[in-house]
Amino acid sequence: MIVVHVEDYFDPTAGYQINELLFAGKDYGDEVYLITSNDMSPFHKDHSIEADKEFEIKTGVKIIRLEVYFKISSRIILKGLLETINKLNPQLVYMHGIGDFKDIILLRPKRKYIIVRDCHMSWIASQNKFRKIYYTFFRKIFAPIINKTDKYNKIFALGDEEYQYLTNLGISSRKIDYLRHGYNESIMYYDESARIKLRREYGFEETDIVISYIGKFNNSKRPDIVFDIVDNIDEEFVDKKNIRLLFIGPKENKYMEDIFIFKLNKMKEQIEVTIDSSKPFSELRKYYSASDICIFPKETSLSSIHAQVCGCPVIMEKHQSNLERIINSENLFEVDKLNQASEILQRVIKRKEYLKCNNNTTLFKDREYKNQVVKLKKIL
Missing domain, CATH: 3.40.50.2000 (Glycogen Phosphorylase B;)
Structure with missing residues (x-):
């Protein structure tokens, strides 16, 4: 045919x-x-x-x-x-x-x-x-x-x-x-060997909790909001839990200059932030596997399914499309309610919901x- x-x-x-x-x-x-x-x-x-x-x-x-x-x-x-x-x-x-x-x-x-x-x-x-x-x-x-x-x-x-x-x-x-x-399933799955290798390359310890945004850097997706969500959390909690931030994806220059870089420079004084370029789709499972939690702060993203298949709980806005794509609906926050998003992030960390062994992906079969x-x- x-x-x-x-x-x-x-x-x-x-x-x-x-x-x-x-x-x-x-x-x-x-x-x-x-x-x-x-x-x-x-x-x-x-x-x-x-x-x-x-x-x-x-x-x-x-x-x-x-x-x-x-x-x-x-x-x-x-x-x-x-x-x-x-x-x-x-x-x-x-x-x-x-x-x-x-x-x-x-x-x-x-x-x-x-x-x-x-x-x-x-x-x-x-x-x-x-x-x-x-x-x-x-x-x-x-x-x-x-x-x-x-x-x-x-x-x-x-x-x-x-x-x-x-x-x-x-x-x-x-x-x-x-x-x-x-x-x-032949492309997206939890890859333990890649997790170990990449965390070593990025300088992350196994005890670090790596919060990632993997996607486009622009005014629609607003990855800079991840900084705001983390900034709402008590600094002592962030230090105690060894929270690290990882951002990967293609960057729109105007958005980076107008919004992202300003927040990045402010956040780097408080927490370790790693920025990397976009990766081929066939390699992305390695970066989701190396991550512990993924945040997609605005709108919807197909990446949310991929992240969860690789064992990452995701935090997103509460939209119908996201309700269809999330394993745990408690991880959705009302639009622009960043304090709520911060509370969700703290709950996921406190309950160790980010551990790969705690994530069941059969919902997406x-x-x-x-x-x-x-x-x-x-x-x-």
């Missing part, structure tokens, strides 16, 4: 749903292509031909990068997209995301191949000033075509908030199915991505 994935932006070293699906699908004998753009601006890096080739070798997927014909905000039109798909003659085309220029295909005759789409958008990420106009436009133009035809076979919601988002766009529930965020690939193949 020939399968084509279409994703507007793609970083071969990242750990998004598209990356994990492609990794999980490599053992099923399909001929798989990924069509994407040459625009890497969302990842704050340049395109690497070497990284693409390495991903192709590991997964057997052929990456095809097209030029951006038109771009407004983050939505783009890929030059020659439909012609490229037609040449590949696929049976299944998975267009990731919805509510973008790819929906124009609904206004054209039905294609010979099956098309599925998915939705990554939740209410927390959709509160812009033009949303009401956009919802009305989509309900009137595209939703009726989706509901009355089979031009889109299925639209997958990656969570409950995404499901709500789709229904509010006017899409019938019979066209929606779940393909929840998950993980690949049904989210393993090989199960997702099997579900996709059943469409045919």
Whole structure:
């Protein structure tokens, strides 16, 4: 079977749903292509031909990068997209995301191949000033075509908030199915040998409690809030428990200069802070394994599942998407209630909930991505 994935932006070293699906699908004998753009601006890096080739070798997927014909905000039109798909003659085309220029295909005759789409958008990420106009436009133009035809076979919601988002766009529930965020058990697991090696390299003692943020450094994710959460805790407690901070990920320069570095310089006077660059997704289990607790202070993050699979309790804001992704819901704090987050952190430490032997990850078993690939193949 020939399968084509279409994703507007793609970083071969990242750990998004598209990356994990492609990794999980490599053992099923399909001929798989990924069509994407040459625009890497969302990842704050340049395109690497070497990284693409390495991903192709590991997964057997052929990456095809097209030029951006038109771009407004983050939505783009890929030059020659439909012609490229037609040449590949696929049976299944998975267009990731919805509510973008790819929906124009609904206004054209039905294609010979099956098309599925998915939705990554939740209410927390959709509160812009033009949303009401956009919802009305989509309900009137595209939703009726989706509901009355089979031009889109299925639209997958990656969570409950995404499901709500789709229904509010006017899409019938019979066209929606779940393909929840998950993980690949061959990539994400607790790695004890990596924990020992990395903690030695970073200079952490085994008795240190390492609190990590692993992700993007920008105004949306706000890793600097980790400093505020720790700063609310009594200094004597921090010293007694040997608390250390570890930050890993790609950095947006303006955010670093305007916010993060100021707080970093202040915090370094009180506690040991280690800052490192972004790491390939396939290596991240080592850093989660080396960590004891992970904090994702704003919005939602797929990394929360990966951290927990590697044995780290996570602390996050209380959103529906996070409720779906957390083992212990007591570790969620009300939005902007940083004192509550600090109390949660102290409780996790006092009760030794951070010990790897105290973390049960079986809750996520049904989210393993090989199960997702099997579900996709059943469409045919």
